[in-house]
């Protein structure tokens with residue numbers, strides 16, 4: 001049995017991300033006698049939910065469980081309203097706890113319920129997807145989508161703990177797992193090139209959720225460390241945190257245009273190639289680093305082009321204008337000016353944007 005890896009996330013208060021077998025034992029640390037707990041679960045995660053409910057119950061909690069729709073269908077105002085109604089009917093107080101069980105869609109939703117109920121109650125996240133554990137459950141960004149864009153409504157509300165048994169990830173489909181690896185690769189490009197080397201050494205092995213548990217945990221720990229370092233320094237995205245948005249300006253636009261049917265990591269993968277093309281045209285990224293984006297993402301089976309987008313430039317451009325990093329009419333992109341050297345490209349020329357788009361169409 002491998003040891004638990006723990007990454008501390010600094011803050012007021014800080015919290016820990018524990019990745020290892022038996023992590024559910026730590027749920028008891030968040031239970032006081034009689035404390036009520038709402039478990040917000042993704043469909044299909046019944047075994048994890050049952051284990052969590054047992055751990056919470058044995059520690060003396062009064063547990064209520066609810067299952068929300070799968071994937072992005074969970075991140076809607078309607079689902080959120082339903083959860084508020086449930087908490088109200090059940091009389092949840094500021095002393096109580098919300099636990100999210102599932103992929104990033106559910107941890108975003110559960111985190112936002114916790115952020116907004118009575119202006120904020122505690123939450124603990126049990127991410128069951130690769131993307132959830134390396135990114136969504138960590139760092140306190142919570143929220144839902146709207147018809148106008150991705151994550152347009154939300155709050156910064158860090159959890160009290162993030163617990164993940166890596167065995168949970170092994171039941172993931174390869175497509176969902178690899179989508180999560182896009183965020184891991186993102187961390188490689190913006191901060192930790194060892195991640196890129198680990199993936200490049202054997203992309204087939206890295207892409208298989210069950211092939212190499214040690215490699216999987218190493219990638220998780222490295223990506224979580226990148227995120228922890230950033231959010232500890234800039235929780236509310238005054239500046240530094242924007243680097244975690246590498247590839248997201250274009251990626252979120254694709255997700256909106258595709259009616260939230262694209263996997264988030266797939267969209268971010270194309271978004272990273274788009275922004276590398278943009279930075280290359282701006283003289284910031286050389287040909288080798290640009291090519292490395294296509295090669296590492298492509299080797300994992302991630303998309304490096306958005307073929308459907310060729311006729312959709314106007315829609316993509318409008319959606320990118322609603323990106324949270326925009327200021328007024330000015331688009332702002334996180335770009336690299338070298339490996340692990342993120343910076344911003346502010347208000348790039350429209351021709352440059354069109355040309356980068358053509359390169360990923």
Ligand SMILES: NC(=O)c1ccc[n+]([C@@H]2O[C@H](COP(=O)([O-])OP(=O)(O)OC[C@H]3O[C@@H](n4cnc5c(N)ncnc54)[C@H](O)[C@@H]3O)[C@@H](O)[C@H]2O)c1
Nearest residue numbers: 071103104105128129131132135136141168171172176264
């Ligand atoms: N808050 C943040 O900082 C942050 C960061 C990155 C992404 N996100 C958000 O996270 C979401 C993407 O997360 P995701 O990729 O986990 O998507 P997801 O939650 O939609 O899960 C993807 C699919 O994997 C399934 N799944 C989850 N765990 C599984 C398991 N153990 N075994 C088998 N199947 C499993 C789900 O049921 C779903 O069908 C997006 O909404 C994105 O915007 C948020």
Ligand SMILES: O=C(O)C(=O)C[C@@H](O)[C@H](O)[C@H](O)COP(=O)(O)O
Nearest residue numbers: 135139141150151241244245248324
């Ligand atoms: O944690 C962050 O900060 C990120 O940007 C991480 C992203 O991977 C994540 O997709 C996040 O939800 C995007 O945030 P948004 O503010 O662009 O909606």
Ligand SMILES: [Zn+2]
Nearest residue numbers: 183248264268
């Ligand atoms: Zn993301």
